[in-house]
Amino acid sequence: MAPENQPSTGPPTFNEENYHIWDIKMKAYLKALNLWDVFELGEPSIHPLRVNAIPNEIKKYDELVTRSPRALTCIYSSNTDVMFTSIMTCETAKKAWDKLKEEFEGNNRVKFVRLLALKREFEVLKMKDLDSVKEYSSKLMEIVSQIRILGETFPDQKVVEKIMVSLPNKFE
Incomplete structure (x- = not known):
């Protein structure tokens, strides 16, 4: 059983798909x-432990010394074997994290282009005659979720307006 205030399961697994959700x-x-x-x-x-350290200082020192290796272990164990091979040479948790982020999220320019593409997809999406309102709204919400995952705020009101404006005449 996990200690109090600790997760009871292991880290989420990353397998090259849905990086933003894994993140x-x-x-x-x-x-x-x-x-x-x-x-x-x-x-x-x-800082090195002083010679006459008290038990509380020793405990704090041990915690600090093991934090970085524990963090690196978390990121190593959260990746499939294929993904692990791309970060296994990283000596720090931060380097491993940054390498995955760069590879799967891209730089700010890539994110900006992805956001533009998603916003365009949102704007041009129309409800087809054979679509149900539920199917159409699900498609819209999937796009909105991807936009939000990339860090952009997207008000629910805009989604509702889009649905209301783009409903076929049979819903008038």
């Missing part, structure tokens, strides 16, 4: 383990 789940997992700052800030500087 969100993995961040939550790492935050639950109090390890996210290792990925965000990189390796902390650890």
